[in-house]
Amino acid sequence: MSTYRKPTLQDIARKLNISPASVSRALQDNPRISQALRAQVQKTAAEMGYVANTAARALRTSKPDMAALMVPNLSVLRIDGNLDVLQAIDEELGLQGIRLQVASYHQPALVPATMRKVLADPRLAGLLFLTNFITEQLLDVISRSPCPAVLVNAFPERSWEKWKGLRTSGTENLFGAELATRHLIANGHTRIAALVCEPGQRDADLREEGYLSAMESADLEVEPDFIVRCDFFRGFETGCRAIHRLMASCGRKPPTALFCSSDVIAAGALRGLSEVGMRVPDDIEVVGFGNHPLSVAMTPALSTVTHDGTSVGRGAARLFTKLLNGEDPKDPQLLQPAELIIRASSPIRSNRMLNLPPRTTPKVTT
Numbered sequence: 208m209s210t211y212r213k214p215t216l217q218d219i220a221r222k223l224n225i226s227p228a229s230v231s232r233a234l235q236d237n238p239r240i241s242q243a244l245r246a247q248v249q250k251t252a253a254e255m256g257y258v259a260n261t262a263a264r265a266l267r268t269s270k271p272d273m274a275a276l277m278v279p280n281l282s283v284l285r286i287d288g289n290l291d292v293l294q295a296i297d298e299e300l301g302l303q304g305i306r307l308q309v310a311s312y313h314q315p316a317l318v319p320a321t322m323r324k325v326l327a328d329p330r331l332a333g334l335l336f337l338t339n340f341i342t343e344q345l346l347d348v349i350s351r352s353p354c355p356a357v358l359v360n361a362f363p364e365r366s367w368e369k370w371k372g373l374r375t376s377g378t379e380n381l382f383g384a385e386l387a388t389r390h391l392i393a394n395g396h397t398r399i400a401a402l403v404c405e406p407g408q409r410d411a412d413l414r415e416e417g418y419l420s421a422m423e424s425a426d427l428e429v430e431p432d433f434i435v436r437c438d439f440f441r442g443f444e445t446g447c448r449a450i451h452r453l454m455a456s457c458g459r460k461p462p463t464a465l466f467c468s469s470d471v472i473a474a475g476a477l478r479g480l481s482e483v484g485m486r487v488p489d490d491i492e493v494v495g496f497g498n499h500p501l502s503v504a505m506t507p508a509l510s511t512v513t514h515d516g517t518s519v520g521r522g523a524a525r526l527f528t529k530l531l532n533g534e535d536p537k538d539p540q541l542l543q544p545a546e547l548i549i550r551a552s553s554p555i556r557s558n559r560m561l562n563l564p565p566r567t568t569p570k571v572t573t
Contacts, residue, residue: 377543463491
């Protein structure tokens with residue numbers, strides 16, 4: 208049984224009894240080849256089903272036109288609007304003629320090896336890192352990148368020294384969580400629980416820190432059982448289970464308000480609260496984080512904190528383009544401001560809003 212083989216330049220050259228170089232020039236409409244021969248070569252190529260290898264041609268004739276989006280795994284695209292981030296980056300870079308390629312490194316220790324493979328491609332223009340798992344090792348690797356590199360969906364916010372000099376685009380996780388928790392405090396709640404994530408995810412860690420900071424500023428005690436950890440990747444399922452664990456542990460003194468570090472976790476929490484017979488917002492008020500498209504369709508509609516993935520992605524792509532063009536970005540670390548959206552799950556019950564401390568990071572928008 209024969210197998211199909213794509214025709215090559217050499218096949219066309221043999222059929223027409225000319226050199227492969229002449230075939231290549233004819234297919235590119237090079238004026239050094241007569242118009243009659245160009246027409247004959249192009250007609251023969253079409254009849255034989257020849258398809259030009261544009262990638263190989265780009266290696267020979269074009270400047271680097273590919274950006275590698277480095278991710279720990281594809282599951283990260285399911286988190287907190289990261290698909291919006293990805294789409295915005297792809298669209299913005301596409302306008303500049305830059306193609307996007309996704310490269311998974313699977314675990315932090317494999318980042319250098321994955322980078323070496325990506326950097327070996329002469330089409331590579333630079334790197335974008337999209338991850339919630341930000342370690343000192345990763346920051347070291349990014350800071351030593353030999354080509355333009357941007358950290359996406361991340362911002363220092365009470366940072367390590369290693370953040371200095373990095374190009375980043377992110378949102379206000381810490382301040383947004385403070386905003387949500389202080390709204391619940393202003394509504395008169397003192398027993399406020401939180402569904403947070405396992406340590407090690409930068410944005411989730413900052414949201415937990417924002418919740419704790421707001422509680423401390425209001426001199427409110429955080430009972431140990433009031434902090435329940437969930438899985439970012441299985442937010443709905445673990446959010447629902449977390450409610451059952453929370454209510455089983457707090458006995459006859461359940462919380463009257465709940466902060467969730469993602470809207471998907473909050474959706475699971477709403478299901479769990481219904482299962483244990485607690486009404487929202489009558490028995491307990493709930494605020495999420497992320498402004499997921501379905502947050503307005505939940506029952507009741509979910510109060511939440513904005514996470515504008517489109518603006519984050521667009522900002523990252525513009526930073527990248529400036530670096531690629533040799534420009535020094537005026538704002539190398541872009542911050543999309545967090546805003547509180549109040550809906551039926553935590554209606555305003557007081558005309559007062561507790562004073563917030565000044566933002567810990569500059570408010571920069573693209």
